[in-house]
Every structure is written in C-alpha cells, then in structure tokens.
Amino acid sequence: QLSTDFYKATCPDLFKIVRREVQNAVKSEMRMAASLLRLHFHDCFVNGCDASLLLDGTGSEKDAGPNLNSARGFEVVDRIKSSVESSCSGVVSCADILAIAARDSVLLSGGSLWKVLLGRRDGLVANQTGANRALPAPFEALDSIISKFAAVGLNVNDVVSLSGAHTIGLARCGTFRDRLFNFSGTGAPDITLEQSMLTDLQHLCPLTADGSITAPFDGKSADLFDNHYFQNLINGKGLISSDQILFSSDAAVTTGTKSLVQSYNSNINRFFADFANSMIKMGNISPLTGSAGEIRKNCRAVNA
Ligand code: HEM
Numbered sequence: 001q002l003s004t005d006f007y008k009a010t011c012p013d014l015f016k017i018v019r020r021e022v023q024n025a026v027k028s029e030m031r032m033a034a035s036l037l038r039l040h041f042h043d044c045f046v047n048g049c050d051a052s053l054l055l056d057g058t059g060s061e062k063d064a065g066p067n068l069n070s071a072r073g074f075e076v077v078d079r080i081k082s083s084v085e086s087s088c089s090g091v092v093s094c095a096d097i098l099a100i101a102a103r104d105s106v107l108l109s110g111g112s113l114w115k116v117l118l119g120r121r122d123g124l125v126a127n128q129t130g131a132n133r134a135l136p137a138p139f140e141a142l143d144s145i146i147s148k149f150a151a152v153g154l155n156v157n158d159v160v161s162l163s164g165a166h167t168i169g170l171a172r173c174g175t176f177r178d179r180l181f182n183f184s185g186t187g188a189p190d191i192t193l194e195q196s197m198l199t200d201l202q203h204l205c206p207l208t209a210d211g212s213i214t215a216p217f218d219g220k221s222a223d224l225f226d227n228h229y230f231q232n233l234i235n236g237k238g239l240i241s242s243d244q245i246l247f248s249s250d251a252a253v254t255t256g257t258k259s260l261v262q263s264y265n266s267n268i269n270r271f272f273a274d275f276a277n278s279m280i281k282m283g284n285i286s287p288l289t290g291s292a293g294e295i296r297k298n299c300r301a302v303n304a
C-alpha cells in the first residue's frame with residue numbers, strides 16, 4: 001500500500017530536495033551513487049525497508065560482517081535528512097529517503113528512471129544477526145544466493161537484474177582475493193577469471209597488501225550505469241565470485257541466470273526495464289505502514 005504521491009501534501013518539495021543533495025554528493029565523489037544504491041539493498045534485506053541499517057549503537061547492522069568497513073554514505077543520508085527536515089519536519093521516513101536516494105543515484109549515473117513508491121515508516125530496532133544471515137556473501141554459491149533472495153520474495157530474474165547494480169562502484173581486495181591465488185582451496189586461481197584481468201588484480205591485491213585497496217566492478221565504466229557488467233561476465237571479467245557464477249557456474253545453466261546475463265547484454269532496454277521493476281519489488285519488502293514504527297527525527301537513532 002505504498003504510493004508514489006504519499007508526501008504530495010505534506011512535503012511537496014521532497015523529490016527536489018533529495019535530488020539536489022544526491023547531486024551535490026555525487027558531484028564531489030561519483031562513487032557515492034554506488035554507495036547510496038547499496039544502502040537501500042542492505043536495508044531492505046534485513047527487517048524489510050525500514051532504515052534499520054541506519055541505526056547507530058551496539059548491535060547495529062553497520063557492524064555486521066557485510067557492512068563493517070564496507071557500507072558507506074551514512075553522512076550523505078544525514079545531510080539529506082536534515083535538508084528534508086528543515087522543509088517539512090517530522091513527516092518523511094529515513095526508509096523512504098534511502099529509496100529515493102537509490103533511485104536518484106541510478107538516474108544520475110546514467111541509468112533508468114522509475115516511480116519510487118513511498119509511505120514506509122522507520123523501524124525501532126537494528127538486527128545485526130539478521131544482517132549476517134540475510135545478506136549474500138561474495139563467495140557464496142548461486143543456489144544459496146537465490147535462496148536468500150527468495151526469502152524476501154525476489155526471484156531468479158531479480159537476482160540477475162539487481163546484480164547489474166555492480167555496473168557501478170568498487171570492491172575491496174579482501175572480497176575477491178581468494179579468486180586470485182588459492183580459489184576454494186585448489187591452490188590455483190579461479191579458472192573462470194580472464195587472464196589479463198587476473199594478472200592486473202594479482203598486482204593490485206598481492207597477499208601481503210592491505211585488503212582495503214579497491215578495484216572497480218566494471219573496469220570499463222565504473223561510474224556509468226550501463227550494461228557492461230553483463231558483457232564483462234561473458235568475457236570472464238566479473239570481479240567477485242558471486243558475479244561471475246551468474247554466467248560461468250553449472251548452476252547458471254540450470255537456474256537460467258546464464259541466459260538472463262546474455263539477454264541483458266544484448267538488450268540494454270530490457271535490463272533497464274527489469275532493473276527498475278526489481279528495484280520497486282525490493283523496495284516493497286515488508287514495509288512498516290500505518291501506525292507501525294515511527295518517523296525518525298535523526299536517522300541514526302530511534303526517537304526519544
Ligand atoms: C547478489 C548478491 C550480492 C553480493 C554477494 C554482493 C556483494 C558485494 C560486495 C562484496 C561488494 C563490495 C563490498 C566491499 O568492498 O566492502 C558489493 C558492492 C556493491 N554492491 Fe553488491 N552484492 C550483491 C548484490 C547487490 C545488489 C542487489 C545491489 C543493489 C541493487 C548491490 C549494489 C552494490 C553496489 C552499488 C556496490 C558498490 C558500493 C560502493 O562502491 O560503495 N549489490 N557488493
């Protein structure tokens with residue numbers, strides 16, 4: 001029961017304000033678009049899209065494995081929230097701000113536009129254990145990733161289209177280094193990783209180096225939201241294992257992800273349309289509505 005015009009009367013300039021703040025953030029650092037998009041994903045997979053990810057404190061989702069030293073953009077969310085508050089105080093949820101910021105981040109990176117549904121309210125608790133359980137890991141098997149998406153109502157099509165978000169942004173060496181030297185204990189690199197990219201990454205991420213050095217997911221256009229990601233997979237140039245297995249694993253054939261990769265590579269319009277559709281579905285994961293939850297004043301803490 002989310003709707004596109006939820007704040008029409010109570011915060012008529014909402015879209016303008018968020019767009020302006022996201023634009024400012026992206027102007028000073030293009031990567032921020034990727035970081036904001038990821039925040040909405042990591043919020044929605046845990047307790048639904050309720051801004052649980054934004055809560056500070058012990059037991060926070062920010063300190064869960066997939067987010068610690070990894071999720072970023074929280075200061076930008078604070079800035080958006082305070083701009084929104086100064087124009088319409090106490091009416092717009094942090095969960096909705098994440099949804100709009102994710103949409104605008106894709107648009108400002110050259111991707112498609114969709115009508116974002118609104119009316120979510122903010123949760124009262126963070127769920128660190130839930131974040132560790134629900135968020136997919138880069139080295140996870142395809143059937144297991146598919147199960148995690150299924151657990152929140154998303155299908156195989158959503159897995160592939162939403163993985164296309166990795167057309168922008170960066171990943172730390174630590175998230176893919178096992179592929180470079182000793183892939184799942186074989187003592188050799190991942191054979192599905194293309195040779196020149198393997199060599200480049202081995203130089204960027206030697207075993208002795210700090211695991212926080214980063215590489216672009218899409219070496220061709222790390223800041224542009226396009227469909228190169230899928231071409232990369234076909235060429236053995238997926239960065240993390242969970243990307244490459246969508247094309248190269250045995251399960252990619254049986255689950256149908258391989259043919260979806262091929263179709264998004266040959267038809268960018270289909271990718272854009274499916275991505276928009278899947279983002280709307282993801283944004284609809286168990287929202288709090290009506291009088292459930294609250295409208296947080298500060299995205300980092302529940303109201304006093
Ligand atoms: C399919 C399962 C997925 C896995 C296993 C996965 C895993 C990862 C990993 C390991 C990173 C790098 C983190 C780091 O370096 O610390 C990352 C970054 C990123 N992920 Fe995913 N991801 C998945 C799906 C998604 C989805 C569904 C979205 C959004 C719709 C998304 C958006 C992003 C973006 C934009 C970045 C780059 C963030 C930045 O540069 O700040 N990912 N992901």
Ligand SMILES: [Ca+2]
Pocket residue numbers: 042043044045046047048049050051052053
């Ligand atoms: Ca959440």
